[in-house]
Amino acid sequence: MKFIAILPQPTEPGHKIQISGRISNNAEEFSINFANETNDHPQSIAYHFKWDVAKKMLIEDYKEDNEWKKRNATAFDIFDGRFKNKAINDSISNRFIDNNTIVDTTDTFPHSYSLLGLEFALEFAFQDDGIYVYMVCEDARNYVTHFQPEIDIQFIESVQVWGDVEKITQLSFSYN
Structure with missing residues (x-):
């Protein structure tokens, strides 16, 4: 595990969690887990968000009694367009048409x-x-996506980041 944060209060509808960070060199994948426990190896995860960089896939799942239950994989070839490389950044910025839509273009990144x-x-x-x-x-x-958890979100106790992440630069909680 790269990072763990214990939530200051139970999660409820209307709450938001923002997390920012930097991916490691030659990253293959990383995940953000909303776990129902605060230990290093939770047996219950309400929401598992994984970006498989190598396969250009977004994988979502949840875990109960230490078993993954409902794996869903979706093609996902870009992240947020904030690359250090200006040429790539300019190309990606042309993909966004409004606040809720990502345009699918024929331009792909090798x-x-x-x-x-x-x-x-x-x-x-x-x-x-x-x-x-x-x-x-x-x-x-x-x-990016919508996930309907099978486990009540108010039981989430921690946010955990795993995989090829160099560092977490920001974590913020917004409560109503």
């Missing part, structure tokens, strides 16, 4: 591009009908 300094900023918004995930850019939020 898997060989360097991930040095790739930063991410995600917002997890907890609502009655599930968890909404957004990429946070300087002037917008872009919808």
Whole structure:
């Protein structure tokens, strides 16, 4: 595990958690888990968000009694467009058309591009009908996915980051 934060209060609809960080050089994957425990190896995870960089996939799941239950994989080839490389950044910025839509273009990035300094900023918004995930850019939020947890979100006790993350640069909680 790279990072763990214990939530200061139970999660409820209307709450938001934002997390930002930097991915390691040549990252293959990383995950953000909303665990129902505060230990290093939780047996219960209400929401597992994993970005498989190498396979360009977003994987979502949850865990009960130490068993993964409902794996869902979706093609996902870009993150939030805040690359250190200006040429790549300019290309990605053309993909966003409004705050909720990512345009699918035929331009793709070769898997060989360097991930040095790739930063991410995600917002997890907890609502009655599930968890909404957004990429946070300087002037917008872009919808990524919606996950309906099988485990009540008020039982989430910690946020855990695993995998190829160099460091977490920000974590913030927004409560109503």
